[in-house]
Amino acid sequence: MTLDFYSPEQELFLPLFKEKQIRVFVKRDDLIHPFISGNKWRKLKYALIDAKRNGQDTIVTFGGAWSNHLLATACAGATFGFETFGFVRGDRVSNPVLAMCKLYGMELEFVSRTEYKHKENLFLQRFEHSNKTLFIDEGGYGPQGMKGCSEIIAELKQNYDHIFCAAGTGTTLAGLAKGIADHQLDGTLLHGIPVLKGGEFIEEEMKNLNAPISQLILHTAYHFGGYAKTSPELFHFIQEFVSKTGIMIEPVYTGKLFYALQDLVQKDTFLADEKILILHTGGLTGFLGMYEQFV
Numbered sequence: 521m522t523l524d525f526y527s528p529e530q531e532l533f534l535p536l537f538k539e540k541q542i543r544v545f546v547k548r549d550d551l552i553h554p555f556i557s558g559n560k561w562r563k564l565k566y567a568l569i570d571a572k573r574n575g576q577d578t579i580v581t582f583g584g585a586w587s588n589h590l591l592a593t594a595c596a597g598a599t600f601g602f603e604t605f606g607f608v609r610g611d612r613v614s615n616p617v618l619a620m621c622k623l624y625g626m627e628l629e630f631v632s633r634t635e636y637k638h639k640e641n642l643f644l645q646r647f648e649h650s651n652k653t654l655f656i657d658e659g660g661y662g663p664q665g666m667k668g669c670s671e672i673i674a675e676l677k678q679n680y681d682h683i684f685c686a687a688g689t690g691t692t693l694a695g696l697a698k699g700i701a702d703h704q705l706d707g708t709l710l711h712g713i714p715v716l717k718g719g720e721f722i723e724e725e726m727k728n729l730n731a732p733i734s735q736l737i738l739h740t741a742y743h744f745g746g747y748a749k750t751s752p753e754l755f756h757f758i759q760e761f762v763s764k765t766g767i768m769i770e771p772v773y774t775g776k777l778f779y780a781l782q783d784l785v786q787k788d789t790f791l792a793d794e795k796i797l798i799l800h801t802g803g804l805t806g807f808l809g810m811y812e813q814f815v
């Protein structure tokens with residue numbers, strides 16, 4: 521099972537970076553695939569390899585109505601020959617993301633927020649008798665997801681003083697932390713930007729995955745009020761950034777990430793000549809959910 525992909529490190533030439541004498545590179549995981557978005561492919565990879573090996577033919581997973589992970593799973597299932605089933609949190613709705621999930625053949629079931637809290641129960645109730653069915657947690661959280669994301673570090677063409685990444689479940693950040701430790705990159709600091717309020721919990725989630733956290737800094741003040749919460753300032757930043765760089769970012773994850781980097785650069789957090797890598801994790805759906813802000 522292979523999906524060859526292209527994720528270069530591309531330098532960003534913006535006047536602010538020049539003024540502060542730093543160099544900023546973007547790892548373009550958003551280019552991996554249009555719908556198996558960025559880190560979602562990396563998080564699914566080892567789960568799918570194991571599923572094939574174990575003769576499983578169906579993947580069951582979970583997400584909100586705008587979930588990048590649901591769409592990535594639907595698309596990966598169609599690509600690699602799995603049936604897919606998604607439990608969707610909340611009342612029945614229709615939107616472009618769920619329509620694309622269906623297009624890729626995913627069966628969807630809407631469940632109340634209370635039911636959704638008990639994911640294992642939902643899974644067992646419906647698929648109890650099928651050992652051909654694989655459970656994947658919301659957002660692709662888990663050790664296999666972390667392993668897939670740790671490979672990002674092995675791909676890098678040069679060393680960086682700082683690596684930046686957005687965090688939802690913390691799986692991608694955990695993978696980066698593991699990769700940094702595995703490659704003994706003692707001079708690299710890992711910066712996480714939680715997109716949820718109270719982002720300190722990311723550290724716990726990383727510890728649960730046995731990820732090292734000694735080189736980690738969490739910047740917990742860039743959530744803009746919480747998950748998928750925004751502000752006119754954030755929309756303005758995204759509009760400026762996309763129109764000046766040609767690189768698409770969105771309001772849920774990468775918009776907050778790039779905003780945080782810009783803010784920290786403006787506050788002189790970095791030394792002259794330092795090299796920074798920012799991981800673009802993809803994520804078209806965050807834009808689709810809020811496109812009206814940009815028309």
Ligand SMILES: *Cc1c(COP(=O)(O)O)cnc(C)c1O
Nearest residue numbers: 688689690691692773801802803
């Ligand atoms: C899901 C997602 C994340 C969050 O990744 P975690 O591993 O859950 O922290 C970040 N960026 C984008 C674009 C995503 O879709």
